[in-house]
Amino acid sequence: MSIHFEKLSHVYMPDSPFETKAIDDVTLTINDYEFVGLIGHTGSGKTTLVQHINALLKPTTGKVIIDSLDINSDKHALKELRKKVGFVFQYPEHQLFEETVEKDIAFGPKNLKLPKEEIAIRVEQAMELVGLEPEVKLRSPFELSGGQRRRVALAGVIAMRPEILILDEPTAGLDPGGRDAMLLMLKKMHKKEKMTVIMISHYMDEIAALCSKVLVMEKGKPVIYDEPKKVFAQGERLAAMGLDVPTTTKLIIALEKKDINIPKDILTLKEIHSYIAENYGGDDSA
Amino acid sequence: MGVMIVLKNITLGQFFPGSSIVHKMDPRIKIITVFLFIVLIFFVKSFYGYLVVAVFVAFVIMTTKVPIKYILRGLKPIFFIVIITFVLNTLMTPGDDPYFSWKFISITPKGLKQASFLSIRLVLLVIGSQILTLTTSPLGLTDGIEQLAGPLKKVGFPAHEMAMMMTIALRFIPTLLNETDRIMKAQISRGADFETGSLISRARNLVPLLVPLFVSAFRRADELALAMEARCYQGGTGRTRMKVLKMSKYDIYGALAFCVLIALIVLDYILAA
Numbered sequence: 001m002s003i004h005f006e007k008l009s010h011v012y013m014p015d016s017p018f019e020t021k022a023i024d025d026v027t028l029t030i031n032d033y034e035f036v037g038l039i040g041h042t043g044s045g046k047t048t049l050v051q052h053i054n055a056l057l058k059p060t061t062g063k064v065i066i067d068s069l070d071i072n073s074d075k076h077a078l079k080e081l082r083k084k085v086g087f088v089f090q091y092p093e094h095q096l097f098e099e100t101v102e103k104d105i106a107f108g109p110k111n112l113k114l115p116k117e118e119i120a121i122r123v124e125q126a127m128e129l130v131g132l133e134p135e136v137k138l139r140s141p142f143e144l145s146g147g148q149r150r151r152v153a154l155a156g157v158i159a160m161r162p163e164i165l166i167l168d169e170p171t172a173g174l175d176p177g178g179r180d181a182m183l184l185m186l187k188k189m190h191k192k193e194k195m196t197v198i199m200i201s202h203y204m205d206e207i208a209a210l211c212s213k214v215l216v217m218e219k220g221k222p223v224i225y226d227e228p229k230k231v232f233a234q235g236e237r238l239a240a241m242g243l244d245v246p247t248t249t250k251l252i253i254a255l256e257k258k259d260i261n262i263p264k265d266i267l268t269l270k271e272i273h274s275y276i277a278e279n280y281g282g283d284d285s286a
Numbered sequence: 287m288g289v290m291i292v293l294k295n296i297t298l299g300q301f302f303p304g305s306s307i308v309h310k311m312d313p314r315i316k317i318i319t320v321f322l323f324i325v326l327i328f329f330v331k332s333f334y335g336y337l338v339v340a341v342f343v344a345f346v347i348m349t350t351k352v353p354i355k356y357i358l359r360g361l362k363p364i365f366f367i368v369i370i371t372f373v374l375n376t377l378m379t380p381g382d383d384p385y386f387s388w389k390f391i392s393i394t395p396k397g398l399k400q401a402s403f404l405s406i407r408l409v410l411l412v413i414g415s416q417i418l419t420l421t422t423s424p425l426g427l428t429d430g431i432e433q434l435a436g437p438l439k440k441v442g443f444p445a446h447e448m449a450m451m452m453t454i455a456l457r458f459i460p461t462l463l464n465e466t467d468r469i470m471k472a473q474i475s476r477g478a479d480f481e482t483g484s485l486i487s488r489a490r491n492l493v494p495l496l497v498p499l500f501v502s503a504f505r506r507a508d509e510l511a512l513a514m515e516a517r518c519y520q521g522g523t524g525r526t527r528m529k530v531l532k533m534s535k536y537d538i539y540g541a542l543a544f545c546v547l548i549a550l551i552v553l554d555y556i557l558a559a
Contacts, residue, residue, distance in 0.1 A: 089468055111479070142501070
């Protein structure tokens, strides 16, 4: 599903001494089946922006249009909308509440008033998709490890079969193994379920590895929206906004000082490797 | 959606940041002044006395630069109490020369006077304490209360512990509100409904919000206790402060202004007697 923001602005606590403009006149279109990486400094309005997509926040002015439907125009459309937009919050494991993993994952589908059999199937599939063993079904989510709990929370959102999936720092606080597993899972899910995915992250390596587009926010405005290669080629501009570049880009810059020039729009180690092999000779099997 | 909007708009306490003389006064002096002010109001005997107090209060509000609507907002909760007090006192006070009388109900000059005095007193009382909470940060307030209650420690009153509890509670209100907001949004995204349905089903629907909230509150309490112990917290004895409350010239200005008010009220009291 495509997402279109039209002159969207959001003001927190209007008419008080604490008034802040979190989103400032955003007009932007995100196409269907895009995997968007959303980056920006803390307080740049990333979370505020994405919370408009399933009407958790209402625009102060402007519109949010999803598949040609203005989502704030019709109150009854809300339920339908939330069925289609899955939202994984920061530290989603904090939202678990049920006695068993199975019941917690079933919470969403149950709210959709699906038949029992369908719920059971969805729970099973969601668990498989996030890589949870069927045995944990009957255990309490509170006795699982942090990484496992996060998988449960993610499964709870996946089980609703959203067409748009929003993830707010899905790998924050995970160990490197857990992080890699999470990213792999997201990649697979995006491919298999044909979802539009928006992922907020502070790890540029993740963004470079997964995303088809990168959206850079600064002070409530989207300043760059382009392919990762083109975005990360603008290292200085990103640094000025307090943002980083992926490790591979850093490698390219380091190699440049040794007179090995690799175009900055290369993003994976593999590509760097073959570029060097091709242009600077050497053993390709290394 | 209503609940979330409420959550978003809660300001902590009702502190209105500023840099006026009143803001800069020592919280202890302010607390004592407000306490005396409340006592003083009950000694006012005439309308002129109330006029003086009202002018004084208006003057203080002007110096604080707090918009008048914030002060009026604070009066909203007592609006009905004032009305009821006024009506009851007007109707129920017996006296001479009634304007109107029916069975035990009568409107007399004495009743009217008593009713208006009481209502004015109530309003002034609330405005007085409003000025204190609007111009003093919550932390300043608890600090002030702790120090003022210090002498009571001798008789076993846990002044420090009370203040510490208040400080921690205040510190965690915004944190827990944020947490509530986030969990609520997360569950709403999963199709939870917090707004419609019967009372019982609505109460049941709160479970997905309350369980995670309790879990996280306990977790935070645990972490905080650990962090405090790691920094050798042992209660109030022997503890020094980073920001020591100090009196300044502003406290003298404030106290002087208040003394003028006291003098005028005493004059009013003598004249009326």
